[in-house]
Amino acid sequence: MRRVVVTGMGLVTPLGAGLDPVWRRLIDGESGAGPIEQFDASDLPCRIAASVPRSDGSRGGDKAGDAAFNADDFVEPREQRRINEFITFGIAAAQMAFDDSGLELKTEEERDRAGVMTGSGIGGLSGIEHEVLVLNNKGPRRVSPFFITGNLINLVSGQVSIRLGMKGPNHAVVTACSSGAHAIGDAARLIALDDADVMLAGGAEAAICPIGIAGFSSCKALTTHFNDTPEKASRPYDKDRDGFLMGEGSGFVMLEEYERAKARGAKIYGEIVGYGLSGDAYHITSPAEDGNGGYRSMEMALKRAGLQPKDIDYVNAHGTSTPVGDEIELKAVERLFGDAADGLVMSSTKSSVGHLLGAAGAVEAIFCLLAMRDGVAPPTLNLDNPSVETPINLAPKEAVKKPINIALSNSFGFGGTNASLVMRRIDG
Amino acid sequence: MSDLAERVKKIVVEHLDVDAAKVEPKASFIDDLGADSLDIVELVMAFEEEFDVEIPDDAAETIQTVGDAIKFIEEQKS
Numbered sequence: 001m002r003r004v005v006v007t008g009m010g011l012v013t014p015l016g017a018g019l020d021p022v023w024r025r026l027i028d029g030e031s032g033a034g035p036i037e038q039f040d041a042s043d044l045p046c047r048i049a050a051s052v053p054r055s056d057g058s059r060g061g062d063k064a065g066d067a068a069f070n071a072d073d074f075v076e077p078r079e080q081r082r083i084n085e086f087i088t089f090g091i092a093a094a095q096m097a098f099d100d101s102g103l104e105l106k107t108e109e110e111r112d113r114a115g116v117m118t119g120s121g122i123g124g125l126s127g128i129e130h131e132v133l134v135l136n137n138k139g140p141r142r143v144s145p146f147f148i149t150g151n152l153i154n155l156v157s158g159q160v161s162i163r164l165g166m167k168g169p170n171h172a173v174v175t176a177c178s179s180g181a182h183a184i185g186d187a188a189r190l191i192a193l194d195d196a197d198v199m200l201a202g203g204a205e206a207a208i209c210p211i212g213i214a215g216f217s218s219c220k221a222l223t224t225h226f227n228d229t230p231e232k233a234s235r236p237y238d239k240d241r242d243g244f245l246m247g248e249g250s251g252f253v254m255l256e257e258y259e260r261a262k263a264r265g266a267k268i269y270g271e272i273v274g275y276g277l278s279g280d281a282y283h284i285t286s287p288a289e290d291g292n293g294g295y296r297s298m299e300m301a302l303k304r305a306g307l308q309p310k311d312i313d314y315v316n317a318h319g320t321s322t323p324v325g326d327e328i329e330l331k332a333v334e335r336l337f338g339d340a341a342d343g344l345v346m347s348s349t350k351s352s353v354g355h356l357l358g359a360a361g362a363v364e365a366i367f368c369l370l371a372m373r374d375g376v377a378p379p380t381l382n383l384d385n386p387s388v389e390t391p392i393n394l395a396p397k398e399a400v401k402k403p404i405n406i407a408l409s410n411s412f413g414f415g416g417t418n419a420s421l422v423m424r425r426i427d428g
Numbered sequence: 429m430s431d432l433a434e435r436v437k438k439i440v441v442e443h444l445d446v447d448a449a450k451v452e453p454k455a456s457f458i459d460d461l462g463a464d465s466l467d468i469v470e471l472v473m474a475f476e477e478e479f480d481v482e483i484p485d486d487a488a489e490t491i492q493t494v495g496d497a498i499k500f501i502e503e504q505k506s
Contacts, residue, residue: 076445077445078443078444078445141473141476142473142477144470144473145466145469145470145473146466146470149466
């Protein structure tokens with residue numbers, strides 16, 4: 001199989017847009033949480049979220065400085081009205097990753113070998129919500145001609161391919177909160193198996209809308225006790241955690257066949273060396289109690305990488321801040337790592353950016369690659385009192401400086417779908 | 429331009445994000461204003477909403493310029 005490396009990355013997150021501004025805020029322990037400003041959330045049990053901060057100062061934009069996101073930098077205003085926000089986020093992150101890679105697709109053959117793979121959990125949920133109301137109130141003749149194409153999950157891949165002229169595999173992954181990780185893993189396989197030479201791969205999500213918050217609230221997944229202190233709401237492993245904080249945004253990586261990247265002198269963030277995936281076959285929302293789904297997913301990723309647990313320097317946990325899920329994952333990591341769990345650094349960046357659902361796995365893989373680049377593991381915010389004892393260093397509240405050569409990222413989704421990615425530094 | 433023509437022009441400018449000076453009666457939505465077939469569907473809906481008229485699909489197909497739209501709506505309203 002051919003080797004696959006990451007040569008470009010792009011981020012749109014609740015901490016802002018752009019790699020370095022977001023990374024700096026993450027390492028500094030800043031939070032992307034705030035009250036929901038997008039709509040009146042007063043009748044909802046959860047009235048907070050981690051929204052992408054805007055350059056007009058809204059949604060936390062006033063605090064974000066140069067990290068604030070301006071959609072107009074990436075998508076024409078006319079087009080923005082026709083596509084759901086998750087697609088705008090995806091286009092922006094993909095464009096950043098493309099630009100960051102320095103890749104040029106000069107020939108038709110190069111374009112034919114360049115593809116796009118996008119993961120999203122729900123796609124254009126707010127768009128569906130809006131047009132259903134139009135249908136109900138004004139009738140079918142008023143439903144927008146852009147309703148379907150503005151909300152379909154694979155339209156991120158479609159839009160990105162059209163804008164960048166990428167004519168290779170054009171695909172989309174829908175595995176709830178594992179989508180972003182699966183997209184990167186599956187796209188890397190396409191390159192490894194010689195079906196493409198380069199792939200833009202990532203995830204995009206924008207589900208902070210009334211039906212999204214109401215739906216996740218009804219299945220008891222969201223935090224409800226921190227409406228007055230949003231920055232305290234996402235607190236993985238802490239005894240007071242009470243559900244996840246909804247995030248939004250997108251992360252994209254440029255994946256490239258190693259020899260090709262090396263030949264063109266590309267900057268290489270790291271290699272995708274392992275990918276594992278599994279199903280719990282247990283319950284629609286709860287992970288299997290013994291965590292065996294996540295365990296097998298991590299085990300498979302390590303096996304593919306030809307590595308042992310002791311080789312892993314940092315784990316970016318799924319760690320959503322739900323009462324049940326966090327400990328199950330923690331125990332699965334402890335069991336798999338055995339003695340190597342002692343002193344292992346594992347953190348949940350959802351404590352800062354919230355849960356980006358289908359974009360989470362992609363954003364967190366990027367955080368792993370930046371952690372390797374800078375030798376620093378981002379913190380788990382709000383971890384005041386761990387609910388269980390563990391030999392693992394959960395990086396409470398402060399980033400941990402240490403050389404990181406190999407990192408593992410976990411993503412688990414509703415339906416019992418699990419994905420693990422292992423990334424390794426390439427030096428010289 | 430009549431009041432009705434001004435309202436048509438305003439809708440076209442808003443929906444297609446084009447310079448108002450370009451939106452003259454003889455301007456073709458597709459050739460001069462950069463619209464595609466879905467843009468025209470959306471424009472027709474906006475006209476129906478604004479002027480409280482019904483523009484059937486076969487009639488919509490004959491609306492190719494700003495002037496066509498103004499003329500069709502004027503006829504419907506008279």
